[in-house]
Amino acid sequence: MKEKVILAYSGGLDTTAIIPWLKENFDYEVICVCVDCGQGEELDGLEERAKFCGAEKLYIEDVTDEFCDEYIVPCVQAHAVYENKYLLGTSMARPVIAKRLVEIARKEGATAICHGATGKGNDQIRFELGIKALAPDLKIIAAWRNDKWTMDSRESEIEYCKAHGIDLPFSADSSYSRDRNLWHISHEGLELEDPANEPNFEHLLVLGTTPEKAPNEGEYVTLTFEKGIPVSVNGKKMKVSDIIRELNVLGGKHGIGIIDIVENRVVGMKSRGVYETPGGTILYEAHQQLEELILDRDTYALKTDMGNKLAQIVYEGKWFTPLREAVQAFIESTQQYVTGEVKLKLYKGNITKAGTTSPYSLYNESIASFTTGDLYDHHDAEGFINLFGLSCKVRAMKMQEASKTK
Template sequence: MAKEIKKVVLAYSGGLDTSIIIPWLKENYNNCEVIAVSGDVGQGTELDGLEEKAIKTGASKLYIEDLTEEFITDYVYPTVQAGAVYENQYLLGTSFARPIIAKRIAEIAIKEGADAICHGCTGKGNDQVRFELAIKAFAPDMQIIAPWRIWDIKSRDQEIDYAEAHNIPLKINRETNYSKDKNLWHLSHEGLDLEDPANEPQYEKPGFLELGVSPLQAPDKPTYVTIHFEKGIPTAIDGVEMGGKELVSKLNELGGANGIGLADLVENRLVGMKSRGVYETPGGTILYKAHEVLETITIDKETARIKQYLSIKFADIVYNGQWFTPLREAMSAFVTETQKTVTGDVKLKLYKGNIINAGVTSPYTLYDEEVATFDEDDVYNQADSAGFINLFGLPIKVRAKLEQKRNQQK
């Protein structure tokens, strides 16, 4: 197999896994050419110095592809519109970043005439599935190399040993060796003390949180923010129109400062095990809440119920890496149809980790104050409810009467 692999395109983040994979590939595949590709989905300073590092460790070149705006508008926003949340807490930050990155890697691999695509996902994780399903969708005949499934390295400590032996610079040490994934939408933390669910996350410890502060350290004064939506898409904050990248960045700033968006959960991985993770999603948590509030006045009850049911499946699809499937596309078409009237303004109060509804308006509101009022009105005849209750309760009444009749005959 080694003789057949002459050129490999590597999904490269510059983190621990992919840092050691470049020399490992060259050692194990006859000094093959390694082309590194990094998808920029808002990692920020993590991309600093990446090209120099990739080339010094053996890559022939590095692509850094700016995918941030597309990531927000084409992957994040459709998921928010769907109201998709995995297992009631996880806002899918890593999950929907993988398809767009893998798609671009597959396109570059085809353009470069590569023999294989390599990724640094572990054999225990979800990302291996997400990457490989996307690769199959765009480069179905491409060979995939997953070192964690074939090499002798068994732990992150051993990875650090390998890096030190090969003089590969790392931004972490053994004491701060959390497994992290960062993009514009979120930051995840796994490993070390977090592997035991009995351990409380060290939110107040300097350096642990990166996108915000603990609610205990948030200001004593609340922050108000108004978000405008057009057909379920956020387009402005406090009257200022913004693109997706700018809007999410602004909400991250506001949410992070107020301790918003921390989630500590034990989730069910696709590969069958439970995994404990801590997530920071300040701006995303605000957007989900605002969108949910706006839908309460713009979507009818029966549509909302079906949408709520389908949102669980939509979250599973995203989590499981099935973005590029007919089912996801069909479900997105349904969601898009439901969003035609989800236009309006939502005002929220941010305070010490809490998001409090402070008012909502929409030109398409289904809330009629004249009908709902407790004061006198001329549009609702309260006497009509008696007949409604008689019909609505008829099955209960009939069952009870027949039960009484049967008991009398005993």
């Protein structure tokens, strides 16, 4: 009886070529698993394609709500942003994909999991760390790093497929390398490989438009949060995945959430990409506006550090670790009172405040107002400043004394 291998399958050229390659070089029974994180791809006919290419069966697993509730929400609550720009769209999806691959491997009694991530990228690390953490006994086959993998271009992959009786309408034309899910879409390759080049937004953008082509009239959107979790848009209650869908349409329409970044990959190289995260950018901004009102200064400062730490953890593929659990536990403890309503104005790539309210707001107008009442006496500041600046004054006095002795 042949051993079974689980292949992370998209239906694209790479994973199509991997099916006959696995059968030819390892004599495996290939079971394909397509994990749908809301990427919007047309899945009709995918099962027939997988079986035509030699797979025993195909699982199509919709994990969109799990992705949103268990992976996206913690990152929004943490305000996790990698290198001050990247909202972790690809990074957040990899652990839920790895988890489902392992679950199907257990169900099928497979001995190995195969992926088609390249040897230069971050995804190989994210997939493999996830699999190792959840199923250390399973073998991992990284096709592009395997000595038996001899294909080095789309043309060679197409020829390999044809030689094995697979003549599908794949194109050898160069195009952007893209990754899409409900949260975002990334673009790499072509003119983006040279940082000196301006992105060709006319051909590049998928989820939205440029700020120049956005409407000349701004649009307001109101979001409600309960304990740090988004629960409604413009007064309409929705599950998180539907909120993201709604905000993607609004944000895309107004040119929100387009970034161009040269980031530091885990493997050591720099890479350039353009990311579209219209709905996510709005969610991050709204959540942060609410926290400005609610969290005290010290908690907010430490939470900022923890958010950066979570971003690094997620980017490096270390989701299934005690550190991620500990950081997330801290983040969740800060969200107990992050409840309220945020109104924002979207206009030509910009998001501006239009009013934030919360029953737990620490903003006190009677204290903050210039016409201060009994809650704050201006004279109280004098003693505070004397104590707060004491070390500065003592040092300055010592420096004066030292200069006189020279």
